[in-house]
Amino acid sequence: MKKTPLALLLTLGLLNIPLSAFAVTAPLDLVGPVSDYKIYVTEKLDELARHTQQFTDAVKKGDLATAQKLYAPTRVYYESIEPIAELFSDLDASIDSRVDDHEQGVKAEDFTGFHRIEYSLFAENSTKGLDALADRLNKDVQDLQTRVAGLTFPPEKVVGGAAALLEEVATTKISGEEDRYSHTDLYDFQGNIDGAKKIVDLFRPHIEQQDKAFVAKVDKNFATVDKILAKYRTADGGFETYDKVKDNDRKALVGPVNTLAEDLSMMRGKLGLN
């Protein structure tokens, strides 16, 4: 979770990007991939809203098994577009804050969203008392859809999102602390990685133009991560719980993840963005 002043971001639009001496890609060149990215985010948000509705319906019906089953596959849409979702810090806090973001822990009144519901579903094995939280989550996700629809995507936030997603993985996924009650971290892990890869793919021609080796190295590390994650795929297309991930695989993920975080942190600069 990251707090970014909303007002500042909303005032930043494509035309506000200053041309600098280091700019190798004219901002107008980026209009195509940035608008393609907005389409991608919008589609993911539509999926998120649809799945959140089903998930919260199950919660409200008291159908614990279904709610538990839908928890991870619903969240994954949020995780893949997190850099954009995080631009709205109030919604990010109410949708996706974790227990350690709150001094009062699970009892904190402002602890809402996915992880608060996760706590009841997986730590308490219960759907009791979740109605208000379920309604709030639905409302927040719909609010997010509306706000993103009206947002001019700042190119530096879009390109920087690839690195931000890898920071998410390095900070909270490797340790298995994101989904501490359900241990469904691998869904989020894959979501973050897919979201980052999407951004790299959209700007691929621009980066390849100046640094082919860079793109090749990034691709190789993405492939290594995907290969390790694939080992833990289940028959239904989901993932094993994080406690099943072997120590040597956790360790094998760290190298490529940290290297991707280092490399992707160069992307904005390589595209001449601030």
Next chain:
Amino acid sequence: MNDSEPLNLQRRRVLMGMGAAGVALAGSALSCPAMAAAPAQVTEAPSSDKTEDRHDFRGVHQTGVVTPRPASGMLVAFDVLAANREDLERLFRTLNERIAFLMTGGPVAQIDPKLPPPDSGILGPVVTPDNLTITVSVGESLFDERFGLAGVKPKRLQRMVGFPNDALDADCCHGDLSLQFCANTADTNIHALRDIVKNLPDLLLVRWKQEGSVPPQAPVKPGVPAQSARNFLGFRDGSANPDSNDARAMDRIVWVQPGSDEPEWAVHGSYQAVRIIRNFVERWDRTPLQEQESILGRVKSSGAPIGGHSETEVPDYSNDPAGKRTKLDAHIRLANPRTAASQANLILRRPFNYSNGVNKNGQLDMGLLFICYQADLEKGFITVQTRLNGEPLEEYLKPVGGGYFFTLPGVTGDQDFIGRSLLAATHTETAA
């Protein structure tokens, strides 16, 4: 002039020539030599004339072992993520390059400001060495099946096994590789660590880290022997350490020698034993002074052996066989009985005090980052610690982490790099 105005402010006004009151005061104020310099501002950097102190990275032995211990130390253990020998060699070569730069200092590269800077900037645009040493050692686990090094493992290198009083926390034990950072300030060590972490994201994973410090003392008068620093038990620690300036003694005690039963590549290396030893300081502070002294075997104020006058006095136990003066189970007597046989068990200690925060029960989490070096791990640390098993001091100590490592031989010549002799020793083996 306002009488309530702080004196320092008055002085500043004098020196800056401000105001009538300042001018009026000038004559008398400047006649006082203590007022010659303006007092520092709150956020002004503390001054040090040691930031350019540097050690030569190259040498038969690595630095940071017999090198005088500066005020700040940090031990970081890593998991090596290298997948094969090529990667392992890249790891050693990159380490070599970074350590050589960090210990020498110099300007950091200036790049396009749209890119993340290559240096954290903690030490500014020109890195000052600040007395930094970085000592590279390898753990027993590096010699597993991954790199084909099993055949050349140093004979005594082993995974640390808990002693009876230990409560080892798996999260701060062992490692494939250890780096010991020593410098005048903690910030210099942190700068070096961040540089290495940033430059080796695909090859190294930090496993655990412990920082520590040594309290500086006022310079001693000429002719007066230097005194050892105090640990968090309030006692001088290191009084019986062998003379690190005596090269022959260091060859005997610390460095693996040619012709020993160790592999040839390991010559001029050393065994590093690391222990994170928590001290129960509240309880210690509630213990009578005479009991503290009899448990340690030294006088707290001077550091002298019980009955002695100065720290440098060598305790003589031959005339105290029953332990009337120095108890038989006193820490210093068990650690070093001063017999002919126990000469084989000498070690070179290089400890730092650590303070980590507070435990759940409100007790201070602090103690000793114990580091020692020896040519023979078994005759050295393991034998000494085994003799200490069950000592009365254990009531106040709880070792919680650490590990055993082998400190690689030094880097000599321009073609050499840290770890080269280890890789070369197995080169033919894997090629075959």
